[in-house]
Amino acid sequence: MEHIRTPKVENVHMIDRLTPRKSTVGTLYLSSTHTIFVENSEARKETWVLHSLVYNVERFPTNPSGSPLIIRCKNFHVYRLLIPQERDCLDVLASLTRLSRPECYGELFCFSFNPNLDKELREKAWGFIDLKAEFNRMGIPSNLWHVTAANHEYRLCDTYPSELFVPKSAFPAVIVGSAKFRSRGRLPVLSYFHRDTSASICRSSQPLSGFSARSSDDEQMLQAIMKSNPISEFMYVVDTRPKLNAMANRAAGKGYENEDHYTNIKLQFIGIENIHVMRNSQQKLIDVGELAAPSMSDFLWGLENSGWLKHIKAVLDAGVFIAKAVAEDGVSVLVHCSDGWDRTAQACSVASVLLDPYYRTIKGLMVLIEKDWVSFGHKFSHRYAHLDGDPKEVSPVMDQFLECVWQLMQQFPCAFEFNERFLIQLHTHIYSCQYGNFIGNCQKERRDLRLQERTHSLWPHLWENRAEYTNPLYRTDHSQTQGVLKPLTTAYCFKFWKGMYGRAEKSVASHQSPADCLNAVREESQQLEEELSAHQERLAQLKEKKTSGGRKKTNKLSERVRRPIPTESKLSSPLDYFTTTRSEKHTPSFTLPLELAAPPKNGDPDDLSTCSDFESGVADLSSRSSFFFFFFFTCNSEKI
């Protein structure tokens, strides 16, 4: 609380950049966890912005109408405020700047977030995802793979989980020796086992090979991995870095495997750029989304210049390469980059999604994230700037993984149980620090923070609301659902992810989603099915009674009111646009109290935008001059 200089500012304008006339006036409140904007209008619509989701706050020079302040969020929402008094603006700026940059873990929201679950439920919630069961599902342990106690108490590698799966044939000395020869002790361990071919995906960090060093233990370790796949005669080592980067690492005593030292390995470089390149690329992409009134050329040029889709393609290509090796060639793959926690996690998890239909389900994706990202050590706190720290450590590694999944969903609309909203929700929570799942950088840190006792788990919460995250086109018996996905990765297959990056402006988001219509239809069908069987029962009863004489009957079932399908007319009637825009229904879904108390009805984050769509054509038109329609006319018509 001591960071809040001013808890309340009145007469603040929330500016809608594309449709200025839809700007609203209200009161701004600062709490210890949220910035809350309450409109003065009748509906008193509230907008809650979590401090930990704030990416930056920027003040612009005071003008006669007030002091403009822009709040940019890590989930790409942007709020534009106009504060009447410069003093207030400075206070809000200073408070928010401090509040959005916690200095220690204890300040994070997850430690104060209390959804009123009793202790028992909370503990149960943390057991929702069980990685042991996941390895069992893959058929591990087996006669070739087993769990090793080598990393008990994180002795071998403090960023790995304590339980590691390794080839049975690898002796403890080999395991220890291999860990010593790998950057930060991240030795090759099993990430995914493909039952159909017995080929596996293992992961590690780069070897400490320098220009000439070698380790017979590490060589034996790879040999053991290769041998664990009895039918194949070689294995791939996929170095996900560009070859030049990998070579440069040799000067620092690191690098990549020398094919002459390791028997039967094939080294393959993929060329995913490092976290710094990715950070800059995403920033450029965000800038494109923020352009005031971009022409098509501005947009396409900006998209190209950002390089973002090129990087997404590189990550997906890595996954495709690995999946093909494992499923088609039956060859095991060891994946690494430098430390083995960014690009490696991306490549392994994308490959897993391609290979295993389970990871394309709601629960499966949770398991995959828990396994490849949380458990194997990914620097969540650094990459997603949970704490005020080195900005060079920040990078959208996970964003890219989620986007790869989204790109796949575009090509395989029936293959995924979840929808886009699920990915966006995951993205928000990776940044939000509301739940304990993504706090800290590795299992050891999370244990030391006692997160399971002090915070809540996101997974059961998402699971309870899974109806919202379900793709209506998904069917378990569908051909797309089964087997390995073989996506096309030609450049033209990649799209700008509007649902994610187009959120800076509400007005430009999509108008209606066929998926939502279909979900409503399916829901209705379910009710009809129930009604049908009830009617049939009743009919049978009645027919029976005909013989035994009439009795009073309840007409309940046939009177049952059918749930109407939310039709477009509802979504886009002008009345709706003007009245419901400011109703609670459209409060951003990440806001804390609403999310728990009342899961959003139609739930769509895009719903936010539906309300403004009626105006969007208008808005876009006028955006050329970024002013009112009238101004637009005066600008474009020639005066004689």
Add this chain to the structure above:
Amino acid sequence: MEFAELIKTPRVDGVVLHRPFMPTVEGTLCLTGHHLILSSRQDNTEELWLLHANIDSIEKRFVGSLGTIIVKCKDLRVIQLDIPGMEECLNIASSIEALSTLDSVSLMYPFFYRPLFEVIEDGWQLFVPEEAFKDLESMTDEWRLSEVNKDFSVCPSYPSLLTVPKDIDDESLCKAASFRHGGRFPVLSYYHKKNGMVMMRAAQPLTGTNGRRCKEDEKLINATLCAGKRGYIIDTRTIAVAQQAKARGGGFEQEANYPQWRRIHKAIERSNVLQEGLIKLVEACNDQSHSMDRWLSKLEASNWQSNVKEILTTACLAAQCIDREGASVLVHGTEGTDSTLQVTSLAQIILDPACRTIRGFEALIEREWLQAGHPFQQRCAQSAYSNGKPRSEAPVFLLFLDCVWQILRQFPCSFQFNENFLIMLFEHAYASQFGTFLGNSVAERLKLLLSQKTVSLWSWVNRPQELERFLNPLYEPNNLVIWPSVAPQSLLLWEGVFLRWNRSTKCLDEAYQEMVHIIEYNKELQNKVNSLRRQLAQLETEDGPLQTP
């Protein structure tokens, strides 16, 4: 002329057909007067029927005695035929070339095509101006149907019947026509029932460098304004282009002479620029080796998406003036047969829910494109693979369809038809067995006796068996104005046309089927439940007086 003269080799065996994302087929190649046919020898399941008119260009290659012909079609598909024997290959190639570039319209396939179905509803009689005028009459009495152009002498590209303000006599119309490019004087395009505002279209006024004016033209368009109201003239050209047009006798309305009108200039490209864009775009889409950077820069350089954005923006503007500003609108470019029609037809889709039904959309195409004199024959003579010097071909209609697709994609529940319907129209505009898109104007079509000698596309499309493919399962009729977003990120590349042959659509087709399945299952359940409800109600009434209310 006999087609046989042009067919040097009617039949070759052992031809191998290659198509991307499809298995190769070996079979017999046959050439007929209008078709290229390839049927596989094993069983007759695999057959390719290609209209010669659909062939945009061909390329020949030889490796030893094996010849290869690459056939590039107007629907953007590229196929490869491996033909054993150099002479056969050369013969086939020159035959295709001759047959696909026939100059005479009356040799086109529609004049030879005999439908295998019974024509129940003649598409040629489906959309007559008198009917449309009856609808208008029921809403307002301020307009009349003029026969001033009954022999097409006032304006050769207009139909014989035109809707004009009641108070303007035919003599004034003639004078106004002489002041407009090609005689295309302002006529009614759309009446907005909600507020009585109208959209008119015309060609540019012939003001020339010395600022000619025409009192009748001024009076004509002023007659559409309510007292004290202003209107908007939307010139689809930039002010610079419009200024240049003066030197060639064209120009734009001077504000001094049209004080009640406010002029707005937009920047829709001229048709030859659009054609270049199409060629570049298709070239980019067909090269799968492009890196991401190269693909995006080629996409940008084609300007196709920019054109879509500009056309759609202008249409939104026109719709906005009418619906939101409560003002009447006059739209024109230079000739009033291209960008003008794109704008007036798209604005109607935005404003008028009727245009989003299948019949309504057909009527719109009939009204705003065919009868309004869009020169289909000229514009669709060649498509993206034309390598000769472009004459007057341009993808004006394709761009219109692309814009409709963009709106459809943004409002997937508002249209009775689906994407396939738009793609079908694109195909038939360029090559068809039907006569609908032949000729450049109503006058030309009459002269060709199309309605007697050919079958209308609508006669075929509107048969229930065919319609089924084109119905949008998500359609829920609504009476709203729909405002599309024209932000760059909201406008996508129309993959259904431009990437159609460059990827497998299996998964997308399956998804579509699944969607249809979900909705049909729902309908089935509804029917079952309803019938059970009726049965129950009946049983319960029979059952006795103890009815709960």
